[in-house]
Amino acid sequence: MNSIFAKRRARLLAMKAIRDNQTIPGEKTVTCPHCQQVSDRKIVAQGLSVCPKCGYHFPIGAYYRLSTILDPGTFRELNEKYPAGDPLHFPDYRKKLESAQRKTCLTEAAVTATGTIGGVKCVVGVLDSRFLMGSMSAAVGEKITLAIEFAAKNKLPLILFAASGGARMQEGILSLMQMAKTSAALARFSEKGLLYISVLTDPTTGGVTASFASLGDIILAEPGALIGFAGPRVIQQTIGQTLPEGFQRAEFQMAHGFVDAVVPRVRMRETLSQLLRLHEKGGRQ
Amino acid sequence: MSAQLTAAERVAIARNPQRPNIMDYIGALFTDFFECKGDRLCGEDGAIVGGVALYHGRPVTVIGTRKGRTAEENLKCNFGMPSPEGYRKALRLMRQAEKFRRPIITFIDTSGAYPGLEAEERGQGEAIARNLFEMSRLTVPVIAIVTGEGNSGGALALGVANRVLMLENAVYAILSPEGFASILWKDASRSAEACEMMQLTAPDLLRLGVIDDIIPEPEGGAHTAPVVALRQVDRCLHRHLAELSKESGASLAAGRYQKFRQMGAAAPDKEEQ
Structure with a gap:
């Protein structure tokens, strides 16, 4: 019985992952925005959406991300139906949400789940940059917080993949408050002696950088990911000069002491698996 | 209390350079202020002032x-x-306050954290995140007062408090109205x-449950009669601190956690479901 459900879950995630990965159906080739070279779509897909010519990491959807990380058949979504909200009744915001929902088949910019990686059970949360730039709405903050609380309650390690332009403007101050909420939940989680791995992907900026994304026991980043608090455009306006090459990229953040390791997508699963194993018996009883 | 002002008018009052600033509050509300400088890591930042003082005879940070x-x-x-x-530096002083069991009082008036090259290199995001994380579990009373403009994570980094108080014409928002308009409309x-859409005024925020109390200002704003304004702040602060002082450390930390x-x-959206 169990294996039938496991197979179904594996298929379900695989289907959602495929849907994530085909934003332009029918196209046979893709052009890398970094090196401008054209590659066969199939080869790019086989390489986990990494440009085979220059190693550029294409943005990927949340379900696809989960399918590249979790052991097959172990995915179980948490709070799948948690609704998007419009707490300030902001003009035209509902329409924007609905259009993002249609485009991505997601209800909000965050997907949270349990599953195993290399056989170790954990909670994984993923922000999806295709949904209003992965910005932090009250619903995103709530889903992340519920995932942290679920991990704390069940004494599971936690992995969060950040990808966010920052705050959700249309939710104003309530978006800002999600920074305090998620950080406070992580403080409680940490007090239980549990492991939190934060993975920074392109882009991780604004309120997400200034809250849960920067609070990992271990912080990993995908190559070339833009990581910072203020966006490059704002900084450029402030200081009135052009920014140095590679500024705020993952490698820059590692050199400045804010990232433990830059991990290419193809090695992410084994790296996470190694870290989970290293922490397996570390938790306070 | 002032007559009904528009949100944009309040933003203008909140930014008035003659409005009482942190040094005025320290001078009027506290005695024996001793300023502590430096983060003990690499530098001192003049944009944040901190120290120990007596508030109605009681040591506070x-x-x-x-x-x-x-x-x-x-x-x-x-x-x-x-x-x-x-x-x-602020975090260092908060930890010190915890060690000596002193209440923490923060005054917020900032257009935001500095978006500069060096600030980014030294981890602006990490510094703010760490403050949110640590403030959430302090076991001493924490009271934050938004006195002028409180913008973005740069304001929130001093704002994870048991009580968040706001002057009547102060504003508290995700970012400046200019930044908001430029992100949303590229203009x-x-x-x-x-300003009108952001719900950044004290009455808006009280209704949204983001703040706990509004401190009345003299007609036209705090700068028109600073002595009156400072007295109002003192009265409100004193009342809230007296209430919090009755709570245990564990209850203060738990209460602050629940508040945020x-x-x-999902609650503010209830009427639509």
Whole structure:
């Protein structure tokens, strides 16, 4: 019985992952925005959406991300139906949400789940940059917080993949408050002696950088990911000069002491698996 | 109390350079202030001032963002825009307050964390995140007062408090109305329009459950009669501190956690479901 459900879950995630990965159906080739070279779509897909010519990491959807990380058949979504909200009744915001929902088949910019990686059970949360730039709405903050609380309650390690332009403007101050909420939940989680791995992907900026994304026991980043608090455009306006090459990229953040390791997508699963194993018996009883 | 002002008018009052600033509050509300400088890691940031003082005879830790009145003052305090060193200094002083069981009182008036090259290099995001994380579990009373403008994570980094109080004409928002308009409409000149939509005034925020109390200002704003305004702040602060002082450390930490835990947890949207 169990294996039938496991197979179904594996298929379900695989289907959602495929849907994530085909934003332009029918196209046979893709052009890398970094090196401008054209590659066969199939080869790019086989390489986990990494440009085979220059190693550029294409943005990927949340379900696809989960399918590249979790052991097959172990995915179980948490709070799948948690609704998007419009707490300030902001003009035209509902329409924007609905259009993002249609485009991505997601209800909000965050997907949270349990599953195993290399056989170790954990909670994984993923922000999806295709949904209003992965910005932090009250619903995103709530889903992340519920995932942290679920991990704390069940004494599971936690992995969060950040990808966010920052705050959700249309939710104003309530978006800002999600920074305090998620950080406070992580403080409680940490007090239980549990492991939190934060993975920074392109882009991780604004309120997400200034809250849960920067609070990992271990912080990993995908190559070339833009990581910072203020966006490059704002900084450029402030200081009135052009920014140095590679500024705020993952490698820059590692050199400045804010990232433990830059991990290419193809090695992410084994790296996470190694870290989970290293922490397996570390938790306070 | 002032007559009904528009949100844009309140933003203008909140930014008035003659409005009482952190040094005025320290001078009027506290005695024996001793300023502590430096983050003990690499630097000192003039945009945040902090130290120990007596409040009605009781030792407290005071921390606040500093805006200047003159160009010269503003150069020293970077127009009230803190760098990571400022937030790390604030955290150091908060930990010290916890050690000596002193209540923490923060004053918030900033257009935001400084968006500069060096600030980014030294981890502006990490510094703010760390403050949110640590403030959430302090076991001493924490009271934050938004006195002017409180913008973005740069304001929130001093704002994870048991009680968040706001002056009547102060504003507290995700970012400046200019920034908001420029992100949403790619047009910073529509900031007046943004003010009305952002729900950044004290009455808006009280209704949304983001703040706990509004401190009345004299007609026209705190700068028109500073002595009256400062007295009002003192009265409100004193009342809230007296209430919090009755609570245990564990109850203070739990209460603060719950306060932020419920923010945006589907409740404000209830009427639509």
